[in-house]
Amino acid sequence: MLAPNRNHAVPVVEALSACKTYGNGTQALAPTDFTLMPGEFVSLIGPSGCGKSTLLKLVAGLLSPTDGRLRWWRGGAEALDEPGRRLAFVFQEATLMPWARVAENVRLPLDLHHVARTEGDARVATALARVGLSRYARHFPRELSGGMQMRVSIARALVTEPDLLLMDEPFGALDEITRNRLDDDLRRLWSERGLTALFVTHSVYEAAFLSTRVVVMAARPGRVFKEITIDHDGPRDAQFRASPAFAEICRTLSDALLQASLASGPDQFETDAEVQP
């Protein structure tokens, strides 16, 4: 389903020898080539310090590469935000405005782009319905559970009808049952909307469940270690989670992750982690 056509389609994102060294000398990402095709769901996994968050932030345009470059739909960052080239980012935390009600939080990207009131109302309602929170539009974030706040955050990302959805360990802080449910929702949204998604996670199970392709990264310096394509055409549901095929994918990913850890440079205190600039 939605198999990317590598021959004809324009890649959504290309990193061309992009590398990132922070001001304190930490090489977070060695020169890296990376391509994301339309309709792909790619997960980035790897030990801490492997630069997966850095790569995601480069793709989001939140960081600029020290050297090399990034292209979005074969163009520069200035063409982003045009119809067909929208991207949305979901953070590790829900990152909601505590003073604004759920509906106002979801509406924020539309307000910043001066979308008309009535059109905005309709789109907010649709986005909230998609994440199953229509009843909570008038609530404040602090009145919601962690999982519900995360769903608001996803609704805020979806409300712009993004073409590329970037997520930085969005469900890392949630319990397993909530996380599985959100993964189900996310996978369903992705297949319904024909999104392209780039997803950073610590969990091989999450990566195995969601992805069409998994990029395993190694640390010190941060780099792409291995890419694993997941060819599973059947539906991804609870049955898939319990299937031998899923267990096999998880084992492959775990092995690759272990190798990546062994291939990572020595864990020195001062060079550890994706240090913020």
Added chain:
Amino acid sequence: MTATARAPWVQSERFLQVVIPLAVGLVLLGAWEAVCRAWDVPEFLVPTPTRIAATLAADFGMLMGSLWVTLKITFLAFALATVVGTLIAFAFAQSRWIELSFFPYAVLLQVTPVAAVAPLVIIWCKDTTLALTLCAAIVALFPIIANTTLGLRSVSPGLASLFRMQRSSRWQTLRRLQVPSALPYWFAGLRISCGLALIGAVVAEFVAGTGGQGAGLAYQILQAGFQINIPRLFAALALISATGVLLFWGMLAATRLALGSWHESMAKQER
């Protein structure tokens, strides 16, 4: 929410907040009265609370007139400090250079005692009300500048990235992100400053020593001291303290009104 349904009204939070301090106050006043009577303390040293209350009633018109003068200066100074302090904070938050250049002078304003500056201000300004207002405003200014600047800078980094990714304009970021983030800090500044404005108004009047028609409570205290009318001195003192407490409560209520629905500090604890 469930507390009212489950617990009797005696245990309601608001009731306790009012009744317990009030009870403590009454006990202390009773003890004061008893000690003064038991040892026959002379009135010109420590008058009894009942004597002070009687003086307050007897001199009510005069004292209320003075209270009005002091209140007027307090409110004018508080309003001036709020407007000027907030504007300065916005300027500081917009540019590191402005903050770097002028923050030390804001501190200078704070650390210079108003009693030392007041004579100058009084000489410069013909109008007494204006002079006193300026002095009181100087005292009340700094907490508003410091708190609001901190608040405007205390934006959650995640939300800041979100706004940046949405390519929000500087104005949008200020209005939709920085101002709401700063509100709790701004109100904290106002709560400190309203008390300081009152203190500034009283101190400035002490220094100015103005009498006659436009005499405030400080003048009444000075006069009562000269005349060894200690009960009136205490009555004026009680009025100043009561005003300060009421101002603080008013600001607290305003904060609750503005932030109650979302901010942690104002949210009721669920039990």
